Amino acid sequence: MELNLEQDWKDIVHRCFRCGYCKFTYEFSDFNCPSYKKHRFETYSTGGRLWLIYGLISGEIPWSQGVANVLYACSTCGNCTENCRFDKFNDFLVDIIEAARAEAVINGFCPEKQKALIERIENSEMYNPYGEKNSDNEDLKKEYDLPDKAEWVYFIGCTSNYRQKNLRDATLRFLKKTNIDFTLIDEHCCCSPVMRTGQINSVKDFINYNIAQINNAGASKVITSCAGCYRTLKKDWLKFGADYDFQIYHTVELVKKLLDEGKLKFISEYNKTVTYHDPCHLGRHMDLYEIPREVYKHIPRIKFVEMKRNRENAWCCGAGGGVKIGYPEWSVEISKERLEEAKITGASVISSVCPFCKTNLSDANIKFNMNFEVIDLIEILDNIEFEISGN
Secondary structure, eight states, X not given: OOOOHHHHHTTTGGGOOXXXXXXXXXXXXXXXXXXXXXXXXXXXXXXXXXXXXXXXXHTSSXXXXXXXXXXXXXXXXXXXXXHOOOTTTGGGHHHHHHHHHHHHHHTTOOXXXXXXXXXXXXXXXXXXXXXXXXXXXXXXXXXTTOOSSOSEEEOOOHHXXXXXXHXXXXXXXXXXXXXXOEEOOOOOOOSHHXXXXXXXXXXXXXXXXXXXXXXXXXXSEEEESOHHHHHXXXXXXXXXXXXXXXXXXXXXXXXXXXXXXXXXXXXXXXXXXXXXXXXXXXXXXXXXXXXXXXXXXXXXXXXXXXXXXXXXXXXXXXXXXXXXXXXXXXXXXXXXXXXXXXXXXXXXXXXXXXXXXXXXHHHHHHHTTOOOEEEEHHHHHHTSOEEEOOO
C-alpha cells in the first residue's frame, strides 16, 4: 500500500539532526545534492526538508505554496540516501519526500507545471505525460511482425515511445535480432511521473490496466529500456498493492544474460571513448551498477572511462522528480555539470541506459555546445554487428 506521511513517517522524520552528510560527499569534497547546491539554504537539503515535513506533521508549519515549492525543488535522485549515516532510516528519504508531495496535492498546493502531468495522463486521448495522442502500438506490432501473445512484453515507456523513438526502435531491432519471443501491448503510462510528484489518485487504475494488458499477452517476462519504468514496475507498483507474477527486466540485464550464456557475441568494433552515466532510478534506486559496465566492456575496442563521481555517488542528470517539467532551466543546469565532469575524462561519447537521462543530457549538450555524442547503450549495440546462437 502507498505510504501515508503522518501514519508512516511521524515517528521517524525527527531522527534527522542535520549532520550535513545528505548534502555533501566528503570523498569528493563537493555537494552531492543538486537542490542544495543551487539554493545554498538548509531547507533545500534533505535534512532541511525532513524538518520542514516534521513541522507540517506536527502542525507547527502551515501548508503554503512556498512550502510546496521547497518540496518539489528536488530531483529525488537519492544521493542523500547513500550518504546519510542512519541505517534503517536513510533508505526511506525519497519515500518521505514523495509522501509529503502527496500531502501537498491533497492540500491543494501542487505547483501548476507539475499538474500538467496528471492532466495529460488522465486524458483519455493521451494516457502519457507528453500530451501526445495515445499509441496502442498496433502499427509497431505490424511493422516488426510481432504476435499477439508471447513470452516477453517490451514495455516501451512514454519517453521512448513519444520522445526518444530512435531508442525505442533500436530496442525493437535488438530484440528481433536476438530472436526473443516478444510482443507489445497498448500500454498506458507506468505512472512514474505522477508518483514522483505526489499525484497518485489514479495510479492503481493505471497499474491494473497495464497488468491486465501484460497478462492478456500471456507474458511471463516484461522488459523495458527505461530506468524509470524499471523502478516503477519492479518496486513502486508493489507499494500500491499490485499483484502480478511476471518478471521485470531492464534491457541491459537481458544483454548481460545473453553474453553470460554465450548466446550473444559482438563481432564489430566501436572505436570511441565512452563514459557511462548512472541513471538514478537504475543505480541508487535499484542498486544496478555493474551490469551496464560489464556490457560496455564486452564491446570490442571500446575505450571505457569513468567520471569522478560514479555509481552510488553519480551526479544526477537533473530530469527526475518532476524537475524537468517544473524547473526546466535548472534541470539543464544540473545536466551541464554532469557533462562538464564527462569532459574531463576525454570521452567523446556519454552513454546511459535511460531515455529520460538521454533527453536531458542531450538538451544540455545542445544548449551549452558541449559537443558530445549522447547515446543509449542499446543504440550503440544497434550500430555494431553481433552474432546470436543457441537461442
